[in-house]
Amino acid sequence: MEPAELKLGEQAVQEDAMPITQRLFRCWLLSLCWWWAPLTIPAQAEDLGNLSANPYAFESTANPYGAGSPFAPNGVNNPFSPYGSPFSNQSATNPFATDAPRLYDQQGNYRGKLSANPYDPDSTSNPFGRYGSPFSPDSLNNPYGAGSPYRFDSPTNPYGQGWRIEGR
Numbered sequence: 001m002e003p004a005e006l007k008l009g010e011q012a013v014q015e016d017a018m019p020i021t022q023r024l025f026r027c028w029l030l031s032l033c034w035w036w037a038p039l040t041i042p043a044q045a046e047d048l049g050n051l052s053a054n055p056y057a058f059e060s061t062a063n064p065y066g067a068g069s070p071f072a073p074n075g076v077n078n079p080f081s082p083y084g085s086p087f088s089n090q091s092a093t094n095p096f097a098t099d100a101p102r103l104y105d106q107q108g109n110y111r112g113k114l115s116a117n118p119y120d121p122d123s124t125s126n127p128f129g130r131y132g133s134p135f136s137p138d139s140l141n142n143p144y145g146a147g148s149p150y151r152f153d154s155p156t157n158p159y160g161q162g163w164r165i166e167g168r
Contacts (some may be wrong), residue, residue: 045166048076048083048101051114051140051155052162060162076114076165077102083167090168092116095107095125103131103163106153111138111146111163 005033049067052060061068061076070077076092078084083101085091090099092114100115100123112136115123124140126132140155140163148157155162 007150033141045102046074048074048165049150050162051103051165052160053149053156053158054160054162055158057161061165074167099168101165101167103165105163106161111140114165 016019046079049061049072049125050057050059053058053062053063055064057063058066060066064070067075068077070079072078072081074081074083076084079086082088082090084093086093088094089097090101091097092100093116094100095118096117097115097117098120100113100117100120103110103111103114103124112124112129113120113122116125117123118125118132120126121128121129122131124132127134127141130138131137132141133139134141134143136142139145140147143149143156146154148154149156149158151157152160153163154160
C-alpha cells in the first residue's frame with residue numbers, strides 16, 4: 001500500500017467524521033420538528049352530518065337513528081354536545097353563539113352558519129342577513145331560492161341530501 005492511498009483514505013474518514021456536538025444538535029433539531037409538526041398543521045373541520053329534511057338518509061339531521069340522533073356525541077340535536085348545547089359557543093341552538101357550525105352545499109359553497117343567533121351576519125336566523133333573509137336567493141328561509149323544497153340540493157327537500165354541516 002502506498003502512503004498516498006492511505007492519506008486519501010484517512011481524509012475520507014476524517015471528512016465523514018462529525019463532532020458529537022453536531023450530531024446531538026441534529027438529533028435535537030429533528031426531534032423538535034417531530035414534536036412541533038402536529039401543532040403547525042391546521043385542524044380539520046368536524047363533519048356533523050347534513051342539514052336535510054330527509055328522514056331516511058343516514059347523514060341527515062332529520063334521521064333520529066343517524067346524524068340526527070339526540071344521543072350522537074357531536075350531534076346538533078344532542079342538548080349535551082358542544083354543537084347542540086344551549087350554552088356552548090359552538091352550538092347551533094345558543095342564541096348568543098359566535099362560533100356556530102358552518103353550512104356548505106354539495107358543491108362546497110359556503111351557505112352561512114347554522115345558528116340561532118339573530119345578530120350574527122352569517123346566521124341562518126338573521127332575518128336581515130344574506131343567509132337568513134326570506135328574500136335573499138342564498139337563504140335557507142327563501143322558499144323560492146336556496147330553501148325551495150323542489151331544489152335537488154335544498155335542505156328542505158324531503159328526498160334530497162341537503163347541506164353539509166361542519167364544526168370546528
